[in-house]
Amino acid sequence: MQKKLIASKIAWNFTQANGDLTEILIYDVIADKQSYNWWTDEKGTEVTPILFKEELNKITTSKICVRINSGGGDVFAAEAIRTAIREKRQEGKKINCKIDGFCGSAAVGIAAACESIAISSSSYFMIHDPMVFAYGYYNISDFSKGQVMLEKIKQGIINAYAAKTGKDKKEISDLMTAETWYTGDEAVENGFCDELMFEEVENTIENVVNSAALDMQMYRNPPISLLNLCSPPHDSRDFSNKTPKQTKSKESENTMEIKTVDELKAAFPDLTKQIENAAAKEERERIKNIEEMAIDGYEGIVNNAKFENPIAAAEVAMKIVAEQKKQGANYLASRNADVVNSNINEVGNSSQEGVENNNGENPYDAAIDKLFPESK
Missing domain, CATH: 3.90.226.10 (2-enoyl-CoA Hydratase; Chain A, domain 1)
Incomplete structure (x- = not known):
């Protein structure tokens, strides 16, 4: 009709x-x-x-x-x-x-x-909660009166909502405030x-x-x-x-099922833009921190951390320290090996070793004794 x-x-x-x-x-x-x-x-x-x-x-x-x-x-x-x-x-x-x-x-x-x-x-x-629009100049008394008025209005509304829903008045009050x-x-x-x-x-x-x-x-x-x-x-x-x-x-x-990044961007363009900007800022800061603490000779670790396997600057520093310790240990091990291979430990004082007279005395010691008898 x-x-x-x-x-x-x-x-x-x-x-x-x-x-x-x-x-x-x-x-x-x-x-x-x-x-x-x-x-x-x-x-x-x-x-x-x-x-x-x-x-x-x-x-x-x-x-x-x-x-x-x-x-x-x-x-x-x-x-x-x-x-x-x-x-x-x-x-x-x-x-x-x-x-x-x-x-x-x-x-x-x-x-x-x-x-x-x-x-x-x-x-x-x-x-x-009920609200009031205020424009002009007011003193404390004016605002106090306004507060009392709003509280009375709210109580009247609470009574109506409680009667309709059966909810406790305190719960209704909290729901209104929120x-x-x-x-x-x-x-x-x-x-x-x-x-x-x-x-x-x-x-x-x-x-x-x-x-x-x-x-x-x-x-x-x-x-x-x-x-x-x-x-x-x-x-x-x-x-x-x-x-x-x-x-x-x-x-x-009441349900939006989002399965891809493109669907997320289409559904929440402003939110995803904020997330992207925040992520870009954080990444720039991370790379900046890495470059500021980078040391010559460790470019491989630095580049890997910046691009291939992204990690924080603190982790990069730990990796560099670990590499330095490893290089130091290798140096010491290599030096010890060189000493052993050179047989330097078997070399004595060639000017004195094996030099003895018929009495079994070292002739150099005997000569020193003759020159400096007081020191003996």
Whole structure:
């Protein structure tokens, strides 16, 4: 059945899917009021509590599906929308949620206000501590008040998340402080979502962002897989699904099998470039150190260490010392052999050896005794 458009002037429109179901698309930033562009004389497409409630009150179907692809925004605006959803549920409306690409920050609270949450396994779900944007001059008292306000806001969010997941409030607090990102599977496993969409086969890339404006600069730990899937159309902070359609099975959608260097470079070009540069720098430093300690006469060891069997300069020095000791030992052994072969050890004092008189005395000693009798 062809969808009937209820509201078309806003990006986060309401559409009636059939006679019993209306879909609410929250595909933009959540704000307390719409922005205004003075150059184009156009209002922004932010999701605001006032417009949301106006459109919500127009819905006549008994079932409502809130489809989310938003990185969040103003926490108070999100809480107002959350309250509006819960009120409609109390009136008897059946309101469920589907996460089509990304549900983060304040958008999580809106999702939690629904009766159930379904998410695709290739979508992302993120929780973090509340933040405040500060511009201007502030004193200690101002920041202290801001801290108290953020702590109270966080406690309210913790209560909502704990009620949804059944987790301990301390655990929820730690997960928020760490800025925790979940894939669809992980969000279900941790109780933030209730079920997976498309368990068998699903489109894993085209639904990731759906052209929603996501300011990724506000996040500390966005997963690399999300950044790789998104390409900036105009501003480096806005991400859009301009990638080709791909279909994968559930078993392979979250796993990338890399078997060759070329595949690694294709998958992570920036990372591999950093590794290559670091390796080249380290190799240049290694060769430089070897050349600085090289000694003439040992070029064979040096060249082998630099190119054929690469080793560190310290190992080269040890090899040279070992070679010097070996050469010294060979020299001593060769010298001893020369001495033995020359029979020099058998040669005595030829001027005196075998010279004796008839009395068995050495004539030279006798002559010395006659000249220097006192010395005897």
